[in-house]
Amino acid sequence: MKIKQRLTQLTLVLFCTGLLSACGQPEFVDAEGNSFDWQDYKGQWLVVNFWAEWCAPCLEETPELNRLHSAENQSVLGVNFDRPELAELQRQVSTLAVKFPVIYSEKKQRLKELTPQVLPTTYVFDQQGELLKTLVGPQTQQSIEAAMKKSQENIH
Numbered sequence: 001m002k003i004k005q006r007l008t009q010l011t012l013v014l015f016c017t018g019l020l021s022a023c024g025q026p027e028f029v030d031a032e033g034n035s036f037d038w039q040d041y042k043g044q045w046l047v048v049n050f051w052a053e054w055c056a057p058c059l060e061e062t063p064e065l066n067r068l069h070s071a072e073n074q075s076v077l078g079v080n081f082d083r084p085e086l087a088e089l090q091r092q093v094s095t096l097a098v099k100f101p102v103i104y105s106e107k108k109q110r111l112k113e114l115t116p117q118v119l120p121t122t123y124v125f126d127q128q129g130e131l132l133k134t135l136v137g138p139q140t141q142q143s144i145e146a147a148m149k150k151s152q153e154n155i156h
Contacts (some may be wrong), residue, residue: 025062027108028077030101031089038110038129043076046125049139050116052081053092056142057138060131062096068141070101073127076100079111080117124148 024034038056049065051058069076080089080098084102093102105110114123116136122135124147 002051011021019021025107027106027110028101028103029105031086031093031104032101039102040124041075041125042129043073043127045075045127047074047144048079048111048114048125049076050081050119050121051112052119053096055081055119058095061120061138061140062098064140064144066097066099068144071141074145077111078102080112081115094096 027037029035047065047068049061053059065076065078068074078093078098080092080102084092089102089104089134094099106112116134118136120136120138122139122144123131123137124135124144126132126148135147136145
């Protein structure tokens with residue numbers, strides 16, 4: 001009887017855990033209303049770029065980040081340093097032709113901990129989600145991929 005009762009309890013716990021995680025709030029919501037979690041990027045390179053509309057070097061690197069985001073096994077997330085209201089963020093994303101997700105809200109405030117002192121700042125995370133490199137100043141697809149390659153070589 002005890003074994004059957006414990007199995008029932010275990011099944012209930014597993015069901016509730018799965019149900020709660022499926023119904024839980026996502027970690028991030030982008031300017032287009034898409035939601036996702038940090039775990040969605042496991043297994044690929046993730047580049048988190050802090051930018052602002054008033055930052056000329058930020059605007060210069062946007063096409064490079066768009067190309068990087070379209071490459072295989074690499075994703076870019078943008079974070080507007082000024083954290084404007086949704087309508088303003090959507091206007092900026094459209095005006096600047098940003099092709100990668102730009103975070104509007106985040107549940108765990110993980111990216112707030114990364115808020116840089118200088119713009120643009122780009123954080124490179126490996127396929128396991130570990131921060132490998134912080135790049136300050138405007139970047140190109142080539143400079144970011146070189147940082148990825150160098151970080152990978154240092155691991156092996």
